[in-house]
Amino acid sequence: MNAVESREFREVCERAGLAVTHQRQVLFEVLKNMHGHPSPEEVYARVKRRIPSISLATVYKNIHLFLESGIFREVSLHHGSLRVETNSKPHHHLVCTSCKAIFDIDADDLGLSEKTGTLPGGFLAQRYAVDVLGLCAACQQKAS
Amino acid sequence: MNAVESREFREVCERAGLAVTHQRQVLFEVLKNMHGHPSPEEVYARVKRRIPSISLATVYKNIHLFLESGIFREVSLHHGSLRVETNSKPHHHLVCTSCKAIFDIDADDLGLSEKTGTLPGGFLAQRYAVDVLGLCAACQQKAS
DNA sequence: TGACAAACAATAATAATTATCGTTTAATAG
């Protein structure tokens, strides 16, 4: 890594209140240089090339710390287990980033103009699934 | 259950090519009458009240059959494991319902007018995470 | 009604993730 990247990482850790460790730094760099939507196992495999002794648990722990600190995001909020929709009306979701609650909102009420049909890249868009991330009323109370 | 519900269920099974079994029918009714976003375990607990001998595996299998047949939907396509975003630009996802591939699309290119601020219900909207569901170019080829 | 495929219950197996615990390392106060 170069000096600029190194300083960036130190600042990131400072802000997040995390110690600057070798493992954490390599993980950070590896993530910065990967593309797409890697799984923890894929990230682990990459980091292992530079630190053969690293533990998978360390990778998980630090990915979670990065996510919590907003240094990286996860592809889709995953609810840990499969969830079934019981609301048959077209609707989207309000997801509270604090308490993880999910509220339904009618597609009409959200009023997004969803373009179906072919998008750039030749992707045929059929349906939109929208998560609006934010804070529910209760968590706003608590925060204030 | 009443005769109307029973007929509806038979039609649903017919269309999906599924046998009409007692377990399947009770599961269907239970799901119809639940609200929110129940997990398989929660559904299992409910069904068990009416069929104490039912197996959790049966619940899983039938939920999947219902999802595949489009009788119910899942809350969010879950990728089986945690995935980390490596693209730091604001973007959304094109999700191919056939091959499960995920492509990034710049938020600007998708051109949704995202309303942040307070939504009905007092929810404070901060960010939108949009999955556009459809078929990628390759899967359209295969299908034709 | 009988044959056969589909579905079922029980439960073993697997995959993903998290917890535990003894050891090592970074932060920082002196």
Add this chain to the structure above:
DNA sequence: CTATTAAACGATAATTATTATTGTTTGTCA
């Protein structure tokens, strides 16, 4: 620059969610 202490680490056991297997039962349809 060293001692103290909390944080982080590696190894691995444990847990959770899900899927596969297998022998038995039950719909479906001739």
